[in-house]
Amino acid sequence: MTQYQRLVLASRPRGEVQESDFRMETVAVPELRDGEVLVRNHYLSLDPYMRGRMSAAKSYAASQALDETMIGGTAGQVVASRHPRFVEGDFVAGMLGWAEMGVADGGQLRKVDTSQIPLSAYLGAVGMPGMTAWFGMNQILQAKAGETVCVSAASGAVGSAVGQLAKLRGCRAVGVAGGKEKCDYVVKELGFDACVDYKAGNLEADLAAAAPNGIDAIFENVGGAVFDAALARTNAFARVALCGLIAGYNGQELPIRNARLLLLNRITLRGFIVTEHMEFWPQGLAELGQLVAQGKLKYRETVAQGLASAPQAFKGLLQGHNFGKQLVKLI
Amino acid sequence: MTQYQRLVLASRPRGEVQESDFRMETVAVPELRDGEVLVRNHYLSLDPYMRGRMSAAKSYAASQALDETMIGGTAGQVVASRHPRFVEGDFVAGMLGWAEMGVADGGQLRKVDTSQIPLSAYLGAVGMPGMTAWFGMNQILQAKAGETVCVSAASGAVGSAVGQLAKLRGCRAVGVAGGKEKCDYVVKELGFDACVDYKAGNLEADLAAAAPNGIDAIFENVGGAVFDAALARTNAFARVALCGLIAGYNGQELPIRNARLLLLNRITLRGFIVTEHMEFWPQGLAELGQLVAQGKLKYRETVAQGLASAPQAFKGLLQGHNFGKQLVKLI
Numbered sequence: 001m002t003q004y005q006r007l008v009l010a011s012r013p014r015g016e017v018q019e020s021d022f023r024m025e026t027v028a029v030p031e032l033r034d035g036e037v038l039v040r041n042h043y044l045s046l047d048p049y050m051r052g053r054m055s056a057a058k059s060y061a062a063s064q065a066l067d068e069t070m071i072g073g074t075a076g077q078v079v080a081s082r083h084p085r086f087v088e089g090d091f092v093a094g095m096l097g098w099a100e101m102g103v104a105d106g107g108q109l110r111k112v113d114t115s116q117i118p119l120s121a122y123l124g125a126v127g128m129p130g131m132t133a134w135f136g137m138n139q140i141l142q143a144k145a146g147e148t149v150c151v152s153a154a155s156g157a158v159g160s161a162v163g164q165l166a167k168l169r170g171c172r173a174v175g176v177a178g179g180k181e182k183c184d185y186v187v188k189e190l191g192f193d194a195c196v197d198y199k200a201g202n203l204e205a206d207l208a209a210a211a212p213n214g215i216d217a218i219f220e221n222v223g224g225a226v227f228d229a230a231l232a233r234t235n236a237f238a239r240v241a242l243c244g245l246i247a248g249y250n251g252q253e254l255p256i257r258n259a260r261l262l263l264l265n266r267i268t269l270r271g272f273i274v275t276e277h278m279e280f281w282p283q284g285l286a287e288l289g290q291l292v293a294q295g296k297l298k299y300r301e302t303v304a305q306g307l308a309s310a311p312q313a314f315k316g317l318l319q320g321h322n323f324g325k326q327l328v329k330l331i
Numbered sequence: 332m333t334q335y336q337r338l339v340l341a342s343r344p345r346g347e348v349q350e351s352d353f354r355m356e357t358v359a360v361p362e363l364r365d366g367e368v369l370v371r372n373h374y375l376s377l378d379p380y381m382r383g384r385m386s387a388a389k390s391y392a393a394s395q396a397l398d399e400t401m402i403g404g405t406a407g408q409v410v411a412s413r414h415p416r417f418v419e420g421d422f423v424a425g426m427l428g429w430a431e432m433g434v435a436d437g438g439q440l441r442k443v444d445t446s447q448i449p450l451s452a453y454l455g456a457v458g459m460p461g462m463t464a465w466f467g468m469n470q471i472l473q474a475k476a477g478e479t480v481c482v483s484a485a486s487g488a489v490g491s492a493v494g495q496l497a498k499l500r501g502c503r504a505v506g507v508a509g510g511k512e513k514c515d516y517v518v519k520e521l522g523f524d525a526c527v528d529y530k531a532g533n534l535e536a537d538l539a540a541a542a543p544n545g546i547d548a549i550f551e552n553v554g555g556a557v558f559d560a561a562l563a564r565t566n567a568f569a570r571v572a573l574c575g576l577i578a579g580y581n582g583q584e585l586p587i588r589n590a591r592l593l594l595l596n597r598i599t600l601r602g603f604i605v606t607e608h609m610e611f612w613p614q615g616l617a618e619l620g621q622l623v624a625q626g627k628l629k630y631r632e633t634v635a636q637g638l639a640s641a642p643q644a645f646k647g648l649l650q651g652h653n654f655g656k657q658l659v660k661l662i
Contacts, residue, residue: 059595060567060595060596060597223590223591227590236391242590242593242594243594244594245590245591245594248590248591253588253589253591254589254590254591255586255587255588255589255590256586256587256590257584257586258584258585258586259554259558259573259576259579259585259586259587260554260576260579260584260585262573262600262602263573263574263575263576263602264390264391264602265391265602266391266601266602266603266604266607267600267601267602268599268600268601268602269593269598269599269600269601270597270598270599270600271593271594271595271596271597271598271599272597273597276597
């Protein structure tokens with residue numbers, strides 16, 4: 001192969017992402033320099049944070065440049081290496097973006113073991129989403145046995161891990177998800193104690209029933225009405241790990257309607273970005289990998305086929321059409 | 332004296348507090364039992380938290396009972412004692428409420444030294460408001476030299492101490508207060524670096540000018556538009572000590588308009604009630620007392636005369652009519 005295809009950001013979306021915001025290009029495979037590795041991507045990871053990068057507005061990370069390969073996590077196999085730690089055939093996870101292939105400095109790749117854990121899991125339960133759940137649970141929420149943990153987007157890559165980690169700590173795990181199918185999966189397959197379907201129209205009452213002893217810890221992925229409803233059920237000294245606000249990813253203002261609850265219940269809330277805490281990743285990934293290998297941490301994937309499907313799959317992710325971790329399979 | 336006067340809560344306010352929500356009563360001075368102390372109150376403390384107690388709604392403390400002496404901090408002098416630690420003439424601070432006299436268990440009184448610190452200061456800078464500032468600054472904000480600290484209600488009993496403690500730590504202290512007179516006081520007498528008059532109509536722009544390097548720590552007493560404006564100027568990893576939301580004390584919903592900022596800037600926010608952290612009071616009060624005695628921690632008082640003036644003074648406090656610590660002088 002001397003050429004490969006990639007998707008670049010063609011324009012910054014106004015409001016909802018459109019497929020026309022991306023453009024497919026064919027580019028030449030570059031020569032490797034010392035220390036570099038050429039990787040054939042098997043899977044692309046699609047994640048909500050990418051929406052923020054597509055805007056020019058101030059964010060916690062630099063904006064995705066126009067006309068450059070769209071950013072993103074990848075899992076694949078080494079094609080050629082000029083780095084001493086990697087040889088052809090190694091499976092690796094990295095950040096090569098929306099492209100069939102890519103070149104990375106060896107220091108930016110993580111060699112992964114696919115003997116007990118599928119390659120794709122390194123983009124989900126044993127990757128950034130899993131680490132997000134692990135960090136929020138262990139470093140922010142620190143939920144104790146008997147406490148109630150509420151997590152929104154509960155069937156998603158992060159939320160599904162949050163609830164299962166909560167159960168492993170002896171907590172009551174309450175999910176919020178959209179639709180009966182997702183809620184059934186969260187309870188019956190993942191083992192949450194309850195899951196509230198926010199689309200059913202009785203959010204407050206259903207959450208009150210699902211968390212009869214109140215909520216001690218919120219892992220928030222969504223924001224808006226779902227977050228407000230969870231805050232309204234908090235107990236004194238509740239903690240909030242603020243991970244995502246997907247309800248506002250298209251740029252609209254996203255209020256917390258009743259800030260008084262934060263004071264009334266002496267809540268500690270912390271916004272976080274897991275990639276700013278890399279010092280925890282070796283420990284977290286080791287634990288998550290063991291749980292997946294043992295079958296104690298389950299996950300589900302929605303897999304789109306082929307690079308060209310990425311824009312539509314990403315759009316669907318932001319609208320909640322995915323079920324579990326959203327991937328794009330290239331090979 | 333065999334009788335004294337007190338104010339009881341006659342009815343729960345709907346919306347704004349009315350003077351008719353209180354009722355003056357004359358009651359008999361009770362007999363002391365072992366361990367009890369009879370105190371003549373010289374000063375009553377009026378504080379925003381009292382508004383919350385007047386409601387029947389869920390709060391972090393029990394509601395003020397109807398037809399009972401209105402709760403509140405007091406400073407006064409021992410009239411009679413059946414407790415070994417107190418003798419007639421001792422100056423004490425306690426929680427005897429809106430009354431000329433009161434009986435307390437000796438264990439609930441704090442003997443205070445008025446040789447270098449005026450008695451009234453034990454209800455302000457060396458009392459609960461001062462401790463509130465001290466705890467928020469030292470245990471939550473932990474602002475470092477060179478950082479910018481923003482505090483609302485900056486001329487008030489808590490806010491004035493927050494800014495001065497920030498300056499003592501080498502921070503830039505930015506206040507928000509209502510009106511030119513209060514802002515002038517905050518800057519010229521208390522030594523804040525800047526103070527924004529939220530009534531002047533240019534809150535966002537004025538705050539941007541006052542905090543040219545952004546805001547690293549917010550001590551929030553007010554909520555609403557003032558809090559939103561401060562959040563909009565936060566730097567990454569800013570901290571928020573959520574102490575009060577006086578803008579919403581009459582029961583209206585009080586939104587945080589743009590929750591995205593909490594995530595974008597990875598903010599840690601913590602609501603707190605200083606009386607739940609009594610283990611810090613001995614250290615904090617010692618430090619605050621030393622600062623007041625040395626003239627390094629200044630304060631201002633608004634003093635209403637006579638028990639009957641308490642309801643109107645309290646109403647004025649909630650409307651920002653006070654200037655510094657609001658007291659009622661009884662003797």
